[in-house]
Amino acid sequence: MPWTKVLIDKQDFEASEKEGLRNITYRAALLEAQRQLLATSPEVYLIGEGIDDPGGVFGSTVGLAREFGPDRVMDMPIAENGLTGIAAGSAMCGMRPVFIHMRMDFLPMCLDQIVNHAAKWRYMTGGKVTVPLVIRSIIGRGWGSAAQHSQALHGLFTHFAGLKVVTPATPYDAKGLLIAAVRDGGPVMFCEHRWLYDFKGYVPEEIYEAPFGKAVVRKEGKDITIVAVSLMVYEAVKAARELEKDGISAEVIDPRTIKPLDMETILASVRKTGRLVIADVGGVMTGISAEIAAQAAEKAFGALKAPVLRVGLPDVPTPAGAELEKAFYPGAADIKKAAERLVRGAN
Amino acid sequence: MKPEIKIDLLKKMLRARLFEEKIVAVYGEQEMKTPVHLYIGQEAVAAGVSQNLKAEDYVFSTHRNHGHYLCKGTDLKPIVAELYGKATGCAKGKGGSMHFVDTDKNCMGTSAIVGGSIPLGAGAALAIKMKGEKRLSVTYFGDGASDEGVLQETMNFAALRKLPVLFVCENNFYATNSPQSARHAEGTISKRAPGFGIPFELADGNDPEAVCAAAEKAVAHIRAGNGPYFLEFPTYRWKGHVGPDCDYEKGCRPKEEFFEWQKKCPVENYLKKLRAEGVLDDALLDGIKAEINAEIEAAWSFAKASPHQSPEELYTDVYS
Numbered sequence: 001m002p003w004t005k006v007l008i009d010k011q012d013f014e015a016s017e018k019e020g021l022r023n024i025t026y027r028a029a030l031l032e033a034q035r036q037l038l039a040t041s042p043e044v045y046l047i048g049e050g051i052d053d054p055g056g057v058f059g060s061t062v063g064l065a066r067e068f069g070p071d072r073v074m075d076m077p078i079a080e081n082g083l084t085g086i087a088a089g090s091a092m093c094g095m096r097p098v099f100i101h102m103r104m105d106f107l108p109m110c111l112d113q114i115v116n117h118a119a120k121w122r123y124m125t126g127g128k129v130t131v132p133l134v135i136r137s138i139i140g141r142g143w144g145s146a147a148q149h150s151q152a153l154h155g156l157f158t159h160f161a162g163l164k165v166v167t168p169a170t171p172y173d174a175k176g177l178l179i180a181a182v183r184d185g186g187p188v189m190f191c192e193h194r195w196l197y198d199f200k201g202y203v204p205e206e207i208y209e210a211p212f213g214k215a216v217v218r219k220e221g222k223d224i225t226i227v228a229v230s231l232m233v234y235e236a237v238k239a240a241r242e243l244e245k246d247g248i249s250a251e252v253i254d255p256r257t258i259k260p261l262d263m264e265t266i267l268a269s270v271r272k273t274g275r276l277v278i279a280d281v282g283g284v285m286t287g288i289s290a291e292i293a294a295q296a297a298e299k300a301f302g303a304l305k306a307p308v309l310r311v312g313l314p315d316v317p318t319p320a321g322a323e324l325e326k327a328f329y330p331g332a333a334d335i336k337k338a339a340e341r342l343v344r345g346a347n
Numbered sequence: 348m349k350p351e352i353k354i355d356l357l358k359k360m361l362r363a364r365l366f367e368e369k370i371v372a373v374y375g376e377q378e379m380k381t382p383v384h385l386y387i388g389q390e391a392v393a394a395g396v397s398q399n400l401k402a403e404d405y406v407f408s409t410h411r412n413h414g415h416y417l418c419k420g421t422d423l424k425p426i427v428a429e430l431y432g433k434a435t436g437c438a439k440g441k442g443g444s445m446h447f448v449d450t451d452k453n454c455m456g457t458s459a460i461v462g463g464s465i466p467l468g469a470g471a472a473l474a475i476k477m478k479g480e481k482r483l484s485v486t487y488f489g490d491g492a493s494d495e496g497v498l499q500e501t502m503n504f505a506a507l508r509k510l511p512v513l514f515v516c517e518n519n520f521y522a523t524n525s526p527q528s529a530r531h532a533e534g535t536i537s538k539r540a541p542g543f544g545i546p547f548e549l550a551d552g553n554d555p556e557a558v559c560a561a562a563e564k565a566v567a568h569i570r571a572g573n574g575p576y577f578l579e580f581p582t583y584r585w586k587g588h589v590g591p592d593c594d595y596e597k598g599c600r601p602k603e604e605f606f607e608w609q610k611k612c613p614v615e616n617y618l619k620k621l622r623a624e625g626v627l628d629d630a631l632l633d634g635i636k637a638e639i640n641a642e643i644e645a646a647w648s649f650a651k652a653s654p655h656q657s658p659e660e661l662y663t664d665v666y667s
Contacts, residue, residue, distance in 0.1 A: 045477065071477065077507070082466045082500025089470020089484075092455055093405065095477060112497075116460045117467065125448040125456050126439030127664035161665055185667030 002202040003172040004216050006237045016202060027197040029171035030060040030136075033178040034098065036207045038068045041096060044182060047074040047087055048100030048136075057100055058138065058197055080106050084113035084135070088187075091133040092121065096182050101137040104191065105151045110135075118187040119162030134181045136190045139230070139281060142325060147317035154191040154230070155280070155287035158259040164188045164212060165259040169233035171201040173256055176210025183209065193231045193281060213260035217269070221251035224275040224339050227266055227292055228252055232279040232311070232335075239335035248343050258288045266292065267300050274305035275342040279335050284312035306342040311335050348556060350626045352398065354635075356555040357621060359394035360614050362639050363414040366423065369643050370430070371591040379430050381443035386414035388553075388585035391613035392517050393418040395558025396485065396578070399566040403453060405475075405484040407468035410445040410459040411584075415487050421449040423646035433653035440656045441664065453482075461522070462488060462495030465514070469505045472512035472575075483511040483569045491522025493536045502543040502577070509574030513565055514540070516579045517552060523588040524599045537579035545577050552580025553613040583608035 002021050007013055016023055024032070037044045046061060052075050056062030065073040076083050080101070087097040101107060107114070118131045140150040157165045166181055166188060168174040174192070181188040218233060219240050228236035233254045240250040251269050255262055270276050276296050278289040289310040296308055311330045319328055367385050374383065386393070389411075397418035400406070408415040416426065421437075426447055429436030437448050445459040455471065458464040468486025475482055492498060493516060505512050516536050520527045527534060540547035546568065550561040558580055565576035585605070587594030595605045621627035 077500070077503055079500035079504065082497045082504065085463070085466025085497065086470040086473055086501065086504060089407070089455075089467035089472075090474040090477070091470070092467065093471045093474035095474045112460060112463060113466065117458060117463055121456055122667065123664050124438060124442045124446040125450075126437065126441050128438070128448050128450050129456050130667050132667070164666065 004218065005202065006170060006218050006234060007199070007201050008234060008237060013200065021202045022205060023200045024171055024203045025197065026171045026174045026199050026201075027059045029175040029203045030178060030192070031062065031064070032203070033175040034061065034064060035067070037179060037182055038064065038072060040207065041182070043094060044096045044098065045072045045074060046098045046100060047076055047083065049076055049078060049102065051075060051100050057102055058194065060197070061100065080109035081113050084110040085117060088113055088118045088121070088131050088133050091131045092129050096132050096134075098134045098136060098182060101135070103149055104137040104139050104153050105148050107135070107137055107153055114163070114187070115160050119160045122186065123162060130185055131187050132182070132185045133187045134178070134190055135188070136178075136192065139191065139193045141193070141195055141329065144320040144322070144325070145318065146320040150318040152282035152313070154189065154258060155282045157189045158288055158291065162187065163259065164257065165191065166212070166257045167191045167230045168256065169196065169230050169254050171199065171203045173210050175203055176208050177212075177256065179207060180209035180212060184212070191230065195231050199234070210256065212257045213262050215253050215255045215262035215265040217251060217265070218254050219250065219252040221249040221273065223249045223273055223343050224251070224277065225266065225269040225273045226250050226252045226277045226279060226335060226339065228254060228279040229258060229288060230281045232281050235332040236279050236335055238332035239339065242332065242336050243339055246340070248339060250339055261292070263292075263295050263299070267296065270296055270300045271303040274303055276304065276308045277311060277335060277338045277342065278308070279311040279330070282312060283315060284310045285315045287312055309338040309342060311338055348559070352559070353556070353621055353626050356394045356398055356559060357617055357627070358635055358639070359397060359418045360390040360555060360617065361635060363390045363393060363417045364614050365636070365639050366417060366643060367413060369647070374591040380432060381430055381445070382589050383430075383444045383591065384411040384589050385584070385586040385591065386411055388608065388612070389517055389519060389582045390414055391555040391558050391617070392515070392552045392580045392582055395555045396513075396515055396562045398559045399562045400485065401482065403482040405453045405455055405468070405471040405482070407455055407464040407471065407484065407486045408457040409461070409464060409488055409492070410457065411489065412445070412447050412457040412487075416447045416449060416452070416454045419449075419452050419454055421447070421452050421454060423642055424649040425449070427646040427650040428653050431650045431653070432655065433650055434656045434660070435649070435653040439660065439664070462492035462497045464488070465492060465498050466501045469501045469510055469512045472505065472510035473508065475511050476508065481570075483513060483566065485513045485515060487515045487517065489522070490516065490518040490520060490527050490536060494522065494530055499539070502540065502545055502575070505575040506544040509572070511569045512575045513562075513569055514545075514575060514577040516577070518579055518581045519584045520581070521584070521588070521600065524594070526600070535579070537577050540577035545575050547577040547579065549579045549581070552582030553611045553616070555613060555617055583611070585609065
C-alpha cells in the first residue's frame, strides 16, 4: 500500500512519482492537517510561541495566522506552564487546542499542567470532564544544538497514565495522526522530529485519520525484527536494505504511536524471527526501547533466540561539538551492526 | 441589601459550616478515608462570591473546595458519597475530598496542586470568549498559590486577552503551616493585579456582605466585557491545613491569633447582625437549620447505603 512506504532514495521517489502519487513533505503534511482542521472544526485553535511569525514553526504553521486570524492561530507570552493550563482549561470547556512547541525541550516547563492536570483530570472527575488537548513538539538535532535544544522526551510521557504519545515518521502519518490526535478527545503528546520535516511521502489530499495503537510493518523480513521509532524508521529501513545484501532478512516495524503501543504486531514478528532490535531516537535508559524489550521478555521469551538489543542515545546530555555529536547519535550502521550480532553472533 | 439576599448568604454559609462540622464529627470513625482540607472560618467568601454567580458560570477550585462547590449549589449526596469513596460519588470514588466535581453546576473540577487550577479557570474563560458565550469563570485560590509563578503567568494572559475570569484569592495567611510573613515581602497580594492591568479590590473575607458587594462590582465589570478582575479576601481557617483538628494545639500557629479570629466568626457575627436588623428570628433560624440538617442526614444515609466501587472500575475513565 502506498501509505506504508518509506521513501528514502531517488529510486523510491521515481517509483512513487510513476504511480502518480501525491508526494509532499512531512512539514507540508502537518500544515495541511492543521489547515483542514481549522477550516472544518470551529473548536480547533493553535497556540504557541511565535507560531504566526514568518518562519511558522519550521514552516509547519506558515500562513495559517493570516488565513484564520490571530484568535485561532495565537501567539503567546513565554509562559509555557501557565498557557498549557489555559489551553487545558479551554479544552475542558469545549475547545480543541493544539499547543505547539518549537522544541521538545520546552515541555519540562509544562510538566505540572501536563502530568498533574491534563493527564489526570478525566480520571479524577470520574470521567465527567475530559481534556482534548494536543501538544505538538519537535525533537531537534545537529548543528551544535546542544543539551537544551535536542532532547527526545517522548518516552518520558508514556510513563503517565492518561496521556497518549504519538511519534509519526512519515508524511502520511504526520497528517493522519495529527487529525486523529485532535479528534481523540484526550490529551495527546504529538512528538515530531526536525530531521523528518523535509522527507517526502504519499499524502492524500482529503482529511483522514491514521489509527492509534496500530503499528505498520515498513519492510517484511524473517530473520530479525527491528522496531524503529520516529526518524529511526528511515535508519532502520536503510539498515535492512544493507542487511538484505548480506543475506539477512530484516523486518522493520514502526509503532507510530508508542502509547497506545501495538505490542501484538511486534510480538507476532518476534515470534516469527526470534530476534529483536529496538532503535529509538531517545535515550536507552528507561526509554520506550526499555519498555518494548521488557514486554518482549515477558511475553515472547520462549521465541527469542538471542538477547534483545537496543540502539539509542547514551545516558549523557547532548553535546554541541560536531565530533561529539557524531559519537552521540546512532544510525543505520549501528542498527545493522546490532542485527548482524544477533543473527551471526558476530562482534 | 434586600433581606432575601441576606438570608440567602446566611443559608449558604450555614450549609457549608454544618456540612463540615458533620465531617469533623464522624472523621474519627475512619470510614471516610480521604484527606479533608476544611473551609470552616472562610465561609463568607464562597457565600458572597457565589451570590453573584449564575448557574452557567464556571467554577474551578482547590484542595479546599467544599465551600466553593456547596455555595455554587452542588447536591450533597454525590459529594458525601465521594468522601466515602463510593460508586455513587460525584467522581465515582476516584477523586475524594480534594477533587469534587459537578458539571451540572459547571463546577469543572479542583486541583490539589497549589496554583494548578488557576490557569484552568482562565482557560475556561478563553473558551467562553472564543465561543462568544455570556458567562464567566471563577478561579479560587489561596495566598499559598499566589507564591506560584503560574498565577502571574495567568494574570498576564487573562489581561492580554481580556478574558472573562474572576480571580478570587482567599488570603488565610498560611500555606500549610508557613505564615505569609515568611513568604511575602508585600503582604497585599491583590496589589500585583494592577501591574498586569487588572482592576482589584480587597474586602473583609469574614463579612459576607462585604464580599458580596465586592464580587458584585467585579462580576459586573467582567460581564460588561472588560476582562478579568482580582478579588482578595483576608480570612482565616480554623482547622489545620488538613484534617479535622485545630493545629494551634500542635504549635503550628499562635493560640492568641486563633482566638482573635474566632471572635470574627463569619457565621456567628452574621447571625447577630441579622437578628439586630430584625431580619432573622429564632423560628426562621431553626427552620433553616432543620432544613440543612435534614439534607445532611439524607446525604449521609445515601452515601453509607451506596455500594463501593468494583475493582474493574480501576481501569475506566483513564482515556477517552
